[in-house]
Amino acid sequence: MSGSLPEPRLSARLYGHQAAVRQFEESLSSGRLHHAWLISGPSGVGKATLAFHLARRLLGGSDLESPAGRRISAGTHGDLLTIARKMDPRKGQLKGEITVSDVQPIQSFLHHTATEGGWRVVIVDGLESLNRFAANALLKILEEPPPKTALFLTTSSPGTLLPTLRSRCRPLVLSGLDEADMSALLPTLPEGVLHRADGSPGRALFLAQDRDCLCAGLVERALAGEELDHENWVIVSQIAREPDGFGLLCDLLGETLAKRAREAAFAGNLHLAAGLAERVSQLGRIRMQGERFNLDKAEAIREALALAHQGRQD
Template sequence: MAAMIGHHDAETAFLEAWTAGRMHHGWLLAGPQGMGKAAFAARAARFLVTHGRGGEGARIALDDPGDTAADRLVAAGNHPEILPLTRQAKDKSKELARNITIDQVRDLKARLHFSLSLGEWRVIIVDAIDDLEPSASNALLKTLEEPPARTLFLLISHSPGRLLPTIRSRCRTLRFQPVDRDAMTAWLHDLRPMLDMAEVRAIVAASGGVPGKALALIDSDVAATEKKLLAIAASGDPGNRLREALAREVGGTANRARLELVIDIVPGLLARLARERPVAEMAPVLEQWDRVQRTVRDAVRGSYDGAMVGFEIGNCLAELAPRATEAAR
């Protein structure tokens, strides 16, 4: 398994605080969904409960081994001082509740009154703090303002700008930025060496530099989907056959993941088509790129009819066929 990617700056900042003995009690892990913030939080929590208080000045890595007995508890998922706060399943169903509730935060706060039973740190992982209902956010804020000793909060946020400013102000922020294309390509090739490099590049382009999205795209047959989209752009689909097939593939709730894949792929595909054309012929591609973006924005604001969105994306691609672009001139 290839190493994690996109965590280097966050790891450095976190470990520098630990080795200097200046560990802030609240850390906001901010960045796009799929950047590995939850994985980082799990690694940071494991590190803290298996090592000492810090301030030792020694060079160390986040995945270095610590106390063996504590490490076994972490691996088993039952270390008493790692407390997760996440959305819970509704009743006996597998569907998750919409929010993290005030009752969950109250239960957590009650546990914080107990003394540490093992090790030097207690770690609370909130995944994601964006999911807290308003009353729960206010309750958690009170704990952040007056944190118990040797208690550290790791708050995962996909949309930090939407959080209470008072929560952000109580935390030190670690930003997880999209990874650049060359690094993503090398990482993905190392992770899945059996993939054709053309497919790797297509996945990287569609992922937007988000490793989690790239991993999800591996299982989505990106090459086959891209081939269908390029066929529309090449032929213009005069009988609408290809566009209708695309609409069927992405329509309905059951095909939402396929629609999202198409939405992810198309911008990179249009960018590639633009690069392949002379400068004087790039305008139609840019025009359709804007049209695709408007279509997606309108879909998100409206009822999100997948078949309609898929057909309209097909229309945008059909406009790029040689006959269509020549007629436009």
């Protein structure tokens, strides 16, 4: 199951999200473009790709072969600053959070004259990863932005953000891509994987990593109430060693629990639905803590699987 997506910075075409583009274009053509845009939507749906698409629009780099387009692709455009989680060189993986030192360069960037005489654009990818100090620093920037400034902020969890931060942004809420766009983007992936991805190309690639169905099988056995024997715990250790194994297992488990919650609510069993929904929320917290603080993944997987047994008892 091979497949890949271009990096958001290098994407030549935007698939889907035309309603969000029209909303932005209307604001731009009015001459009163809002200074901060909160791009939210499911993980892997293309939020960063949209952010770079809009940045290219402002900076005159929509044509990737133009001088501005090439500078954006190379990350050398003087009027574009990108903030995201950085790589931890000691651990060889992304850091768990965006810190205040990561956000501080925005201040000096925005208070220098635009190198090409036009807009200055900042992209903050993964706003939910800001720690408290970084969030407050960004909030101060949003309160008094200089003229001809545009900030594109992406998040998969808008509900976790500071209300004051959300209130200073104009929302662009993204939904999943349709089947045609998904197939065009990822033609080598099986239809079953694309269907389960709910219109998220990133999620489709994520699900396709479970080549031997180790995560899916483990989730199925846990939800069936089977006692996890030594062989299953060996699988847990194997999944924990995979770069995205923990996240994939949490994703599959959350997907199944959420589906059961919807079915229970539709059947009128609100007590069961509420209990399952709470398990989904707990799972989200386990995943966030495990990924942000680099906790022991095998132990975090055990904790996640324990929710499956609790969910059966609701």
